[in-house]
Amino acid sequence: APFAEQDVYRGTLQIRGVQEVDAGEYRCLASSPAGSSSGTVILEVGAGPLFSEAPADMTANVGENITLPCAARGFPLPTVTWRRENSRQIFTGTDSQSRTMQLENGHLLIQSVWLDDEGLYICEAKNQFGTIKTEARVSVTGLEPPLLAQGAPVITTGIGQSLSIPCMLLDGIPLPERHWSQNGKPVQRNSRTFLRSDGSLYIERTVPEDAGTYVCTAVNVAGTTNITVSLEVHVPPEINAGPYHYIANEGVAITLSCEASGVPKPTVVWSKVGCHAFRGAHSNPDGHLHILRPTADDAGIYICTATSPVGYASREIQLSVNTMPKIMGISGHNNTVKMAAEVGTEVILPCEVQGSPSPLVTWSRNGQPIPPVTAWFTVLPSGSLKITDVRLIDSKLYTCTAVNPAGNVSLSYNLHIQDVSGMCLSSAKPRIQVAPSLLKALIGQTVTLPCVVQGEPSPEVTWFHNGVPVGVRDTVALRIQHVSLTDQGTYQCVAKNNAGQDTLEIKLEVLGEIYLNDLFPVQAL
Template sequence: MNEKSKPELVYWFSEQTLQPGPSVSLKCVAMGHPPPQFTWLLDGFPIPTNSRFVVGQHVTLQDDVVSHLNISRVTEQDGGEYACVAANSAGKALHAARVNVYGLPYIREMPKVTAVAGSDLNIKCPVAGYPIESITWERDGQNLPLNRRQKVFPNGTLIVEQTQRGEDAGTYTCQAANRQRHAARRDVEVQILVQPKILPIPALTNLLREGMRAAISCQILEGDLPVAFRWEKNGQPVTSSPYAPSGIITRRMDEYSASLVIEQVTSLHSGNYTCIASNVAGSERYTIPLTVNVPPRWRLEPNDVAVAAGQDVTLQCQADGYPKPTITWKKAVGNTPGEYKDFMFEGSSRVLENGSLVFERVAKDSEGHYLCEARNDIGAGLSKLIFLKVNGKYH
């Protein structure tokens, strides 16, 4: 089976200049797999739909695709930049060249042009007639460029960089003139679309405890209506339902804002929440972290332990919570619990990363009451008093 290959043009028409009246045939040949399909453009737009313009396409024995654009009874208004575009699922190839038809300047109608604020605007004036001495652009009676963002090229292309609605939307006029001062003019309407801009959302960190209610508001500062809002948690769509296990509800507040509400937060709700606001011009995302502070809870609660002297022993003390709890050990002063001092670790004892206390070859003088505490400054913390009993050596 043949692999896909993007189209490659192996023959194309060249620029030509002719008098009105005769017919003209433009030809392009391309190879590629699957066999490409051709489309034809005039000054960037589909060719006119009338009986004088006929497109044909066939495949040769060598699997080349041949396409013709035949124009009968050429008029001065048919002049312009013609392009053949060969496309298949692997890509496309394009060739463009002018067909000049002697006659007075003429500018074809231009549909409304839209651009997204902040992007560059590119308009090519569709000029026919030949020869043409000059192509100019103006706005409100003033010739362009008027500022550094505007650029006008001899071929009739107008570029406006980093468009802004307040400054760049409106009516532009292209004028084409020949040496005898005969001129044609045509207006084009430019619309600048503004995509949503989200008001910064404060992070919800170190504020929430389990059981509290959390609300995230997402408002747009600017952007064309209508605006659609959606939410994600850790990159996955949020399921909104008062009956959903997640307990997350999303609401549309008005045309410009939406909210996400968690009726009762738990540690499972911690994560990165993203508001996505979209309109016809594009979309913006704003992500905030939400953390739920959880008081310490026992994962492995300490218990009394009895062990023979000389054996290894582990006093379990493991706790979960957010922020991660700090585990500390203290030992009772004397034989009666009530007064404690920080446990002094020696060569034979150490605390594991999970908080448990390990004695290697425990000695009789290690016997006593031990207090394990787990704290993370959320709530009162946890503490548990246990007794380590060290019996005589095992024989």
């Protein structure tokens, strides 16, 4: 061989520029006059790695499977390994937990390509005669941001009904995730509210609290988007709790309340029973009816009606108007009428009043109250004052006052009594106020026998027991303490002055035992 040289003395064979064809079995023969011997040498010719298949830069869509080829020849057969640019080694095998694996033929398989698979991949072939490298870049494309279908911006439903709020996904790579919020807070899923497989939000048996602004947000690595839907839960009108009866004073403004709730907000309309329209009143959107100057004509039954597209509710409200007392035949607030009468006649001072509620009528004489019923004065059902058997001393100022919650009015009479018989103008016969003719008392009680008397000049009062004077003269009430059986009998109160006299007779019975059914009222002090 032209590239082989032997050294017969040293027993060596030198091959220059050895090639693969030089590989084989070589036999060495040594001989001498004494004999010969041989030996065998096997020559293996190695080769450094060479790529038979090399990877190229590749672009893949998200979710695709790609294979990067890498095969090498050489002797001995080179070992092929893969690693990432960050020196992270990629292991060989079929590990189900990994999407990236090196196949037995040296190729690299990437399953379901994702964003983090993007980058530089390095393939290395190595044997004892050398190491070679090649690389390829993987780019990931095909991302699409989420796209949602736009539906109705407002959804309405009735209370107790069920509904779905749609969130339809039109596009998005990779598949976006969808999230719901209500009024800015994540929707709490429960037995009534849950997310369907198509992304819509299902609400069962809606309640007013379900109303609000719902936002469906779709998110993937390529972006985010959302849709907004307003949910209105319609609730039939309901009139809030409030008074059913109002009482107004005449001329004083009053407001009737009829506040209503519901969705949508109800419209409140007022009407009055038996009246097509009413004046001097106006209502506002809140359901209040303002009556500026109520009169008796404004009293009655009012009806407020709250109406919305989903129903109506109504309520009856009664208004009573307290009208100012009025004295018939008299105009103005305070009046004084002059009146004259003869001694001994009966005088009626008119004071017939009107008003609602019925006014309370009281009389006074020179500023002093007059009881409703006395011996000489009687307040008639009409309110007028009757004076029986008038005397000169009845010449006074009499005032009738009518009062109710709406106000008061008064009328005064300046009464002048004339004596046409020539009797002394300064005298008036005594008159004793009527009292019970029979009194009963238990032994030991204290008894007071009344004797209220009037006259001019002031009469002298004397008490008699069975015709015998008792007590202290001029005592208008006879007081008997610790009454006993000896105290029973007939008592007389005699009132005298220079114009005449009057007598009151009272019979007193003293009981030894308690007979409750027989007792008459006894003034006990």
